[in-house]
Amino acid sequence: MRDPADPADLLDWYDRHARVMPWRVGPQDRRNGVRPDPYRVWLSEIMLQQTTVAAVRDYFVKFTTLWPRVTDLAAAADADVMAAWAGLGYYARARNLLKCARVVASDHGGRFPENHDQLLTLPGIGPYTAAAISAIAFDAPETVVDGNVERVMARLYDEHTPLPAAKPILTDHARALTPQHRPGDYAQAVMDLGATICTPRKPACGLCPWRSSCVAWANGTAAELPRKSPKKKKPTRLGIAYLARRVDGAWLLETRPEKGLLGGMLGWPGSDWSDAPEDAPPIRAEWRELSEEARHTFTHFHLRLRVRTALVPMDREPQRGTFRPAEDFSPADLPTVMRKAFDLAHPAK
Template identity: 70%
Template sequence: MRDLDSDSQPQSNTLLDWYDHHARSLPWRISPSDRAAGVWPNPYRIWLSEVMLQQTTVAAVKDYFHRFTNRWPTVADLAAAPDAEVMGEWAGLGYYARARNLLKCARVVTDQHGGDFPDTYDGLIALPGIGPYTAAAISAIAFDLQETVLDGNVERVMARLYDIHTALPTAKPQLKEKAAALTPAHRPGDHAQAVMDLGATICTPRNPACSICPWRAPCAARLAGTASELPKKTPKKPKPTRLGIIYLARRTDGTWLLEQRPDKGLLGGMLGWPGSEWNDAPTPAQPFDANWQDIGEEVRHTFTHFHLILQVMLADLPADFIPQNNQRLIARHDFKPTDLPTVMRKAFDLWKAR
């Protein structure tokens, strides 16, 4: 078999030829033909898409991306937006620390960089909420810098192309080294997107379409018959289950009692129902004394590191109730269930379906 590392330029050219004909059409992407004609990506749109795509699928992100860019077309528009409006628009996308960092980053870019994203890896990684992967992706895709972009798709392609059996995450440095060797000085942004597209459409986790892959010939795992086994991953530990209690309280005029969660931690900064801590044996934490009634159904939700089961309690909200600390009274015409994080919206849906 040929030495792939010494043959990187032909391999990159083969992939770019494939990408020119098969690139996915994505709302934040500049097509290869437009890019060849001198149309450059908007760094704001690339940054926004990359933040949204962390731990989230393209299909889930598209609608959010359209809503954000229609409502806040520039980074300065986003920077000027009230926190609550941005958090509400983000609701349902999960990993809410991303939304908080999104605002922090937008305000730094606007206030300290005149609304222009830095055009270097070092400048980008210094911004709030931008780590090595996101800095490399923006550098390559928005500014055509020769940076190595390593997401799950790229890891899978590299593991198969080189038949690497070291399990993830241990294999990451080796896979990045292989990806870097293939990254060309010419069209590195298109190359990065091409490898990601290859993993998303051809070199898929299950049943890879090896017969139509542009890297079929040099793929070591195809030749060894091991493609479907790769990449190998260290077995995950079983997720624990935590329990909690949430309290839905509503006035006869439709006003709801909600609370704003602390900025740090799960669902940080989001509005949700008052409730207990989430642990093995939650202690009741009623927001006020009342005849609380169990609605008879549980909210079940899964986060990255644990499963959650919530008991849902219901009571009438007193007309003279005065909110305390982080509590909020939301009038009927201001209450938007879509602004709630998914786990909280599930409780509302159970209440509505009673």
């Protein structure tokens, strides 16, 4: 029988090895009375959903420089926020980001509620994010379970039920370990352990503060956990993107519908995305199709976009979209798949 994992051992490890991140208040600062800003905790957690820490860092710094308080973000123009988010993916997060900021500003006096159940009423905040804000920002003993925590728990208890069926089992294990003392630091400590020691491949078990309690380590099964159910094969959809430039350099762009993929984002007018997309040129022109496709993978499907370009005269009016002057356009404002189409049409020199 192995000794049960002790949260105090993990917290001792975290005090020495906590990752330094722009949204985090480190353990020493917390002991010195520095309290995390709930706005920064919330913003980082939304950005980190299905996105790596490395990808989020620069976006987080950009957002908190442009909009240092939740009330600043609430007052921002939709287009500016969507442009700043471009490239980070999962664009419904950006739309909910604005909705949530505005609710906090208008209904809560610019302060995030400390109550877990109240947090769940805010746009874009689900059980994980509410628990993370409660624990990290307000030091409430909420159970925070992301992919890193699931992996740590699966190995600690040698749980072989495949994900996603194992989620409630692993959450119960995580809940049993969540301490009343320093729960915010503990939540971040488990995530750090999974990200730096108990990694998906080649876990560094020799450095783990919970090694003596880890059943999978004792049984030699750590490297094969957590188990996962086979993924369904992603279908491939086809589409056409139309890149029209006026002779004065202006680009024909449109804001995509609020609902649906890339909702609210700036992009090129295009066809539907399907097995057999129909031609849908946004303006009368002599279109030239490029030899390469813009390819991108979304959560549920692969997309292959044929790219067509055209130069149009000043007096030609589009059926869809509006022309944006060249000085007001930056490819960086486009979501990744749209930027891929632009890069094919105008490769960097």
